[in-house]
Every structure is written in structure tokens, then in C-alpha cells.
Amino acid sequence: MTTFRLAGVDVPRIGLGTNRLTTAPEHVRFVREAVAAGVRHIDTAHLYTGGASERTLGEALGGRDDLVVATKGGYRPGEGRPEVLGAQIEQSLRSLRTDAIRLYYLHRVDPETPLEESLGAIKEYVDRGAILHVGVSDVSIEQIERARKVLPIVAVQNQYNPGDRGDDDVVDHCEREGIAFVPFFPLRGGESPEVTLAWLLRRSPVMLPIPGTLSIEHLRENLAVLDLELD
Numbered sequence: 001m002t003t004f005r006l007a008g009v010d011v012p013r014i015g016l017g018t019n020r021l022t023t024a025p026e027h028v029r030f031v032r033e034a035v036a037a038g039v040r041h042i043d044t045a046h047l048y049t050g051g052a053s054e055r056t057l058g059e060a061l062g063g064r065d066d067l068v069v070a071t072k073g074g075y076r077p078g079e080g081r082p083e084v085l086g087a088q089i090e091q092s093l094r095s096l097r098t099d100a101i102r103l104y105y106l107h108r109v110d111p112e113t114p115l116e117e118s119l120g121a122i123k124e125y126v127d128r129g130a131i132l133h134v135g136v137s138d139v140s141i142e143q144i145e146r147a148r149k150v151l152p153i154v155a156v157q158n159q160y161n162p163g164d165r166g167d168d169d170v171v172d173h174c175e176r177e178g179i180a181f182v183p184f185f186p187l188r189g190g191e192s193p194e195v196t197l198a199w200l201l202r203r204s205p206v207m208l209p210i211p212g213t214l215s216i217e218h219l220r221e222n223l224a225v226l227d228l229e230l231d
Contacts, residue, residue: 007133015041017212031060045072054095063098070103080110082121105135163189
């Protein structure tokens with residue numbers, strides 16, 4: 001299966017990570033070319049390149065609703081407090097030039113704030129329609145289940161690659177529950193990008209890698225893996 005229904009949109013199972021995206025004109029152009037090439041799942045965060053990644057996506061895409069632009073907030077200790085998280089969500093809405101973020105992750109579980117309190121702040125934006133779907137990042141199965149008691153969780157983003165399979169149990173849990181598993185640093189520990197991505201896709205039908213690149217050629221090579229089958 002080459003597509004997955006993520007946050008209400010059917011997306012190719014290989015997306016795009018944007019943790020190096022800046023506001024340079026060539027990066028704005030790259031984002032538009034990536035979407036033209038078939039990308040429908042783009043991942044960013046409030047902290048990526050000091051906020052430039054979100055702003056570039058906002059300029060390039062202008063709040064398009066036919067794809068999933070996922071962002072994250074609450075990365076550093078103390079940033080899971082409702083007032084801090086709320087301010088980051090407001091900034092993300094402005095930067096992405098949208099009235100509704102299709103997929104929003106709690107970037108980290110704040111050691112200074114109960115998980116339920118952080119997610120409660122996100123839920124307020126869900127209730128008002130400013131966030132459509134919610135994910136959690138860098139979490140255990142126990143934390144996923146605690147989160148699901150607060151609101152529905154459609155995606156989990158943890159580190160996972162051939163060299164780091166410590167979250168095999170989380171992948172399996174997400175597969176059982178129909179939750180997207182979005183591995184960050186997906187290419188570490190692999191022999192080649194193409195083989196590594198193909199291995200990840202075969203590992204689980206809910207696996208949605210988001211390799212980062214600023215090259216349209218590399219992006220097209222990544223998307224071509226959707227048609228590659230490992231023996």
C-alpha cells in the first residue's frame with residue numbers, strides 16, 4: 001500500500017522533513033516543486049530554523065487544505081505549560097498562514113508539566129477548530145495511552161531507523177491501533193536511502209517516513225521508493 005489516510009488526507013507514505021528550511025527564495029520554490037512532484041505530507045516544527053521553516057511553508061503553500069502540513073510545539077522543558085504552548089500554537093498559525101493546523105504534535109513530554117495538562121491546552125484549539133488532528137512525539141506506549149484519554153491521537157513521531165529499533169514495541173502498538181508512526185531520523189544506520197526507506201515501508205503499513213532534503217532530485221528519488229519492492 002503506497003498511501004495512508006493521515007489527518008483526513010490520503011498521502012503518499014513518504015513525506016518531507018523540513019528542519020533545514022529557510023526563507024531563502026530557492027527554498028520557497030523547492031517547497032512548491034515538492035508538492036508538484038507529489039508530496040502531500042510535510043513536517044515542520046515551531047523551533048525549526050528559528051521559525052523560518054514554518055514561515056517558508058506559509059509563504060509557499062498559503063494554507064492549502066489538500067495536504068498535511070504537520071507542526072509541533074513544546075520542545076524544551078517548561079514549554080509544555082499551557083500558556084507557553086498556546087503562544088507557540090498562535091505563532092504557528094500565523095507563520096503557516098492558516099486558520100487551522102491539520103496535524104499538531106506535542107513535540108516532547110514536558111518534565112515540568114503533566115502530559116494531560118499540555119494536551120488539555122492543545123485540546124482547547126481542537127475544540128475551537130484551530131487544530132484538526134493531534135499527535136505526540138518521543139513517547140512510550142504508556143504515554144500514548146495517557147494521551148488518548150485526553151483526546152484522539154492520530155500520529156506518533158519517534159526516532160526509528162535500521163540502526164535504532166528501540167521503539168519496535170511502539171511501532172507494533174501503533175499498527176494495532178491504526179495510528180500513523182512517523183519516524184524521525186529515518187535514514188540513520190541504513191546502507192542507502194532507497195533501501196532504508198523501502199525497509200521502513202515494509203516494516204509496518206502505518207510507517208510514514210519523512211526524510212529531510214532540500215534537493216528536488218533527492219525528493220523524487222525518495223518518492224520513487226514507493227514503487228520499489230525488496231526481495
